Amino acid sequence: xxxxxxxNIGLCGFGTVGQGVWKxxxxxxxxxxxxxxxxxxxxxxxxxxxxxxxxxxxxxxxLTADPLAIANDPSIHIVCELMGGTTLARQVTLAALRHGxxxxxxxxxxxxxxxxxxxxxxxxxxxxxxxxxSVAGGIPIIKALREGxxxxxxxxxxxxxxxxxxxxxxxxxxxxxxxxxxxxxxKRLGYAEADESLDVDGWDTAHKAAVLAWxxxxxxxxxxxxxxxxxxxxxxxxxxxxxxxxxxxxxxxxITRDLARNELSVRVxxxxxxxxxxxxxxxxxxxxxxxxxxxxxxxxxSGRGAGQDATASAVISDIADxxxxxxxxxxxxxxxxxxxxxxxxxxxxxxxxxxxxYYLRLTVxxxxxxxxxxxxxxxxxxxxxxxxxxSPAATPGAASLVLTTxxxxxxxxxxxxxxxxRLGAVLEAPLLIRSGDFD
Amino acid sequence: xxxxxxxNIGLCGFGTVGQGVWKxxxxxxxxxxxxxxxxxxxxxxxxxxxxxxxxxxxxxxxLTADPLAIANDPSIHIVCELMGGTTLARQVTLAALRHGxxxxxxxxxxxxxxxxxxxxxxxxxxxxxxxxxSVAGGIPIIKALREGxxxxxxxxxxxxxxxxxxxxxxxxxxxxxxxxxxxxxxKRLGYAEADESLDVDGWDTAHKAAVLAWxxxxxxxxxxxxxxxxxxxxxxxxxxxxxxxxxxxxxxxxITRDLARNELSVRVxxxxxxxxxxxxxxxxxxxxxxxxxxxxxxxxxSGRGAGQDATASAVISDIADxxxxxxxxxxxxxxxxxxxxxxxxxxxxxxxxxxxxYYLRLTVxxxxxxxxxxxxxxxxxxxxxxxxxxSPAATPGAASLVLTTxxxxxxxxxxxxxxxxRLGAVLEAPLLIRSGDFD
Numbered sequence: 058x059x060x061x062x063x064x065n066i067g068l069c070g071f072g073t074v075g076q077g078v079w080k081x082x083x084x085x086x087x088x089x090x091x092x093x094x095x096x097x098x099x100x101x102x103x104x105x106x107x108x109x110x111x112x113x114x115x116x117x118x119x120l121t122a123d124p125l126a127i128a129n130d131p132s133i134h135i136v137c138e139l140m141g142g143t144t145l146a147r148q149v150t151l152a153a154l155r156h157g158x159x160x161x162x163x164x165x166x167x168x169x170x171x172x173x174x175x176x177x178x179x180x181x182x183x184x185x186x187x188x189x190x191s192v193a194g195g196i197p198i199i200k201a202l203r204e205g206x207x208x209x210x211x212x213x214x215x216x217x218x219x220x221x222x223x224x225x226x227x228x229x230x231x232x233x234x235x236x237x238x239x240x241x242x243x244k245r246l247g248y249a250e251a252d253e254s255l256d257v258d259g260w261d262t263a264h265k266a267a268v269l270a271w272x273x274x275x276x277x278x279x280x281x282x283x284x285x286x287x288x289x290x291x292x293x294x295x296x297x298x299x300x301x302x303x304x305x306x307x308x309x310x311x312i313t314r315d316l317a318r319n320e321l322s323v324r325v326x327x328x329x330x331x332x333x334x335x336x337x338x339x340x341x342x343x344x345x346x347x348x349x350x351x352x353x354x355x356x357x358x359s360g361r362g363a364g365q366d367a368t369a370s371a372v373i374s375d376i377a378d379x380x381x382x383x384x385x386x387x388x389x390x391x392x393x394x395x396x397x398x399x400x401x402x403x404x405x406x407x408x409x410x411x412x413x414x415y416y417l418r419l420t421v422x423x424x425x426x427x428x429x430x431x432x433x434x435x436x437x438x439x440x441x442x443x444x445x446x447x448s449p450a451a452t453p454g455a456a457s458l459v460l461t462t463x464x465x466x467x468x469x470x471x472x473x474x475x476x477x478x479r480l481g482a483v484l485e486a487p488l489l490i491r492s493g494d495f496d
Numbered sequence: 497x498x499x500x501x502x503x504n505i506g507l508c509g510f511g512t513v514g515q516g517v518w519k520x521x522x523x524x525x526x527x528x529x530x531x532x533x534x535x536x537x538x539x540x541x542x543x544x545x546x547x548x549x550x551x552x553x554x555x556x557x558x559l560t561a562d563p564l565a566i567a568n569d570p571s572i573h574i575v576c577e578l579m580g581g582t583t584l585a586r587q588v589t590l591a592a593l594r595h596g597x598x599x600x601x602x603x604x605x606x607x608x609x610x611x612x613x614x615x616x617x618x619x620x621x622x623x624x625x626x627x628x629x630s631v632a633g634g635i636p637i638i639k640a641l642r643e644g645x646x647x648x649x650x651x652x653x654x655x656x657x658x659x660x661x662x663x664x665x666x667x668x669x670x671x672x673x674x675x676x677x678x679x680x681x682x683k684r685l686g687y688a689e690a691d692e693s694l695d696v697d698g699w700d701t702a703h704k705a706a707v708l709a710w711x712x713x714x715x716x717x718x719x720x721x722x723x724x725x726x727x728x729x730x731x732x733x734x735x736x737x738x739x740x741x742x743x744x745x746x747x748x749x750x751i752t753r754d755l756a757r758n759e760l761s762v763r764v765x766x767x768x769x770x771x772x773x774x775x776x777x778x779x780x781x782x783x784x785x786x787x788x789x790x791x792x793x794x795x796x797x798s799g800r801g802a803g804q805d806a807t808a809s810a811v812i813s814d815i816a817d818x819x820x821x822x823x824x825x826x827x828x829x830x831x832x833x834x835x836x837x838x839x840x841x842x843x844x845x846x847x848x849x850x851x852x853x854y855y856l857r858l859t860v861x862x863x864x865x866x867x868x869x870x871x872x873x874x875x876x877x878x879x880x881x882x883x884x885x886x887s888p889a890a891t892p893g894a895a896s897l898v899l900t901t902x903x904x905x906x907x908x909x910x911x912x913x914x915x916x917x918r919l920g921a922v923l924e925a926p927l928l929i930r931s932g933d934f935d
Contacts, residue, residue, distance in 0.1 A: 081647055081791050082647075085647060085649075089646065089647075092646070189644070194792075195645075195789075195791070195792035195793065195795060196795055197639075197640050197643070197644025197645065200636075200639060200640070200643060200644045201636050201639070201640070201644075204636070204639060204813060204816070204817065205628070205636025205639045205640075205810075205813050206634075206636065206809065206813065207528065207531070207812065207813050207816045208520055208521075208524060208528075208808065208809045208812035208813055208816075209809060210524075335774055335777065335798075338774065338777075345796075350634075350809065352520050352634070352805050352806075352808060352809040352812075353633075353634035353799060353800065353805065353806050353809035353810075354634065354799065354800045354805065354806060355799065355800075356634060356635055356636075356797070356798065356799030356800075357784075357796070357797070357798040357799065358795070358796070358797055359774075359795065359796045360792060360793065360794065360795030360796065361792065361793045361794075361795075366791050366792065366793065367791075367792050367793060369647065369791060370645065370647045370648060370789065370791040370792035371644075371792075373646065373647035373791075374643060374644050374645065374646050374647055377643070377646045377647075378643065385824045
């Protein structure tokens with residue numbers, strides 16, 4: 058028998074994820090090699106500070122401070138971009154693809170911002186771009202969408218894509234705790250970044266939603282084109298009100314495709330989910346995604362959405378796919394690797410066109426006639442009230458007014474919010490939570 | 497540009513699943529072809545009776561009554577074996593593989609019975625064998641195990657793999673209905689076969705468990721080597737008792753690997769699952785599988801486990817994988833397609849060695865001293881009782897005695913059952929349900 062092919066792997070970025078990949082790949086190397094019929098060589102790693110002491114040991118000669126040196130090294134076949142950021146990461150990714158290498162990426166922000174350029178570079182130069190780790194950590198959702206469910210169009214995909222937010226919401230709900238101290242605790246535990254805004258304001262979820270929307274529909278949607286709302290204004294009382302009404306509250310990405318009108322909608326916002334919905338019961342740092350295909354029906358995927366090990370599992374599966382591909386020479390391409398599924402060029406629905414039920418929390422002056430004024434504003438916008446919960450607010454002389462609506466139109470609801478904001482009796486900007494009547 | 501490769505597909509079997517594949521593949525052909533860069537031609541279909549009128553129309557010239565003619569037709573590249581059975585299906589599969597073709601199969605019984613022979617034939621003759629549709633219908637669990645989670649060893653895989661049983665159990669639980677009429681209704685609705693034993697006695701689940709165990713651990717386990725128990729003795733009272741104790745009852749396949757002792761256990765039986773476990777809440781014809789990997793942690797997959805459309809979704813994904821493979825010439829092989837993952841040759845644990853908690857229902861004479869005698873038998877076998885529920889049985893003069901145990905040993909429990917059966921006060925064979933304290 059001839060010598061098996063040796064594939065050299067370079068890691069750009071050797072933080073939590075990079076060290077996890079090195080550790081688990083080293084531990085399972087012999088078995089992976091035997092299954093793939095190739096030799097895998099962890100050849101180089103780029104680190105910010107080669108002198109720093111790390112939990113995972115790596116020979117000094119394999120280290121470099123220059124990730125571009127790895128991207129441009131002709132002996133490296135597979136470049137794992139695990140640095141994060143979108144500037145140097147973009148340079149490294151494009152350089153490696155221009156050399157026809159395989160790039161494995163966990164970088165959803167990069168894909169969201171520069172996806173078309175990256176895919177075009179891969180196609181032009183015979184490179185390949187794999188990104189299983191970019192969405193939902195160790196859950197093989199990318200592979201499910203592009204390969205396992207390839208027979209399907211996707212009327213609806215929704216789910217929890219950010220473990221930090223789900224951890225915070227779960228803690229708030231279970232311990233009746235306000236947002237700020239729970240966030241502080243999450244930071245202390247390393248579940249939230251020092252600058253939390255990427256997570257809690259919904260942008261990380263929006264990046265991942267953009268990746269899923271492209272995979273499923275072949276359309277690049279920018280976060281700026283989506284409704285993106287975060288969790289920082291949710292209160293413990295909102296969880297109590299939601300529970301009274303039979304709901305939980307989750308930060309969801311929601312990607313819907315109206316197959317008849319050929320319109321796509323992508324949005325990220327706190328969502329009321331019926332308590333009976335499995336995803337309403339996914340707690341802590343777990344992610345969960347519901348995928349409805351026009352052939353398969355609804356399928357569900359859940360697991361750890363982040364962390365060293367889960368992310369390493371996804372990166373290593375991409376490395377294995379890359380190895381299977383490279384074994385056959387660089388001419389090949391994997392199923393679904395086309396730049397965009399030819400989904401018939403669907404267009405983006407205007408955000409104002411969505412319809413759902415709404416949960417609206419107002420802090421109002423506790424005086425006669427306020428409810429009547431609020432209700433009449435809503436009636437004029439043809440927003441029909443389904444339930445009202447009134448309770449004392451924290452501020453003396455104020456009341457909390459929670460209204461839920463029947464199916465309404467986003468445009469009517471936005472006009473309603475504007476008009477309610479002008480009422481003297483409304484003391485702060487209303488909080489809006491959309492409902493997800495998905496199953 | 498050169499003409500794209502045309503791949504000819506032959507369907508052996510044109511019943512529910514075959515017609516579903518034809519229908520959905522035809523509907524999505526242009527898009528699939530564009531994504532794959534090949535032409536897909538639905539060339540031939542073998543049917544039992546070419547004259548029969550079918551819901552899905554197919555030109556008469558494409559029909560044959562001889563599936564072996566398709567397997568041996570040199571113009572056919574991809575043979576879908578969708579007939580079921582293990583005799584003619586085996587001949588068709590082996591013939592096609594010996595010609596180096598790709599065989600796509602939904603036939604878990606065939607894989608379970610003849611897997612080693614099929615895989616050996618594929619390897620020897622350069623054929624390929626794909627079987628995503630054989631387990632859990634449209635859920636891409638085969639792909640998840642062999643590709644998406646390739647970085648992992650699997651300490652535990654368990655789940656609901658038979659939609660018929662889950663439908664029956666759900667109906668019994670929700671409507672407080674006995675087994676026999678629910679089964680009759682399931683037959684009327686087409687959810688259960690005229691001969692229900694393959695489903696309700698656990699054999700279909702065992703076939704699927706064997707496929708998953710092979711994928712995850714590289715070991716072929718025969719149903720005869722497993723504990724396989726069905727659902728026919730479960731009663732509505734069992735659901736009530738289980739609920740009182742905080743559990744639901746599901747028919748599960750349980751595949752556990754003791755990584756330290758390198759022992760594998762595969763079993764199929766009704767299982768008490770904590771009511772908080774997501775899988776305890778998966779109802780009707782849905783399947784759900786929990787996969788714990790040593791790197792990724794626990795991931796969960798659910799969806800429709802059977803039916804024309806879900807199964808077609810899985811078959812078409814295999815056809816797409818086959819097309820991506822054949823595009824590169826027949827020399828290639830897909831990730832994980834090796835005969836067996838080199839899992840270090842783990843050995844099968846003796847069924848008697850498992851440990852769990854047990855639920856035991858006895859019908860006993862309603863007279864003084866019976867509980868004492870039962871308890872003393874259990875004490876002698878060192879089976880420690882955790883709870884007792886006594887209630888009147890349907891038969892006058894009889895009582896129902898439900899005992900749960902602390903963690904016990906299967907061997908001790910079997911000895912206990914034998915001794916209890918010999919007590920004059922015990923009126924019928926005890927019913928045993930094992931508990932799954934999985935999360």
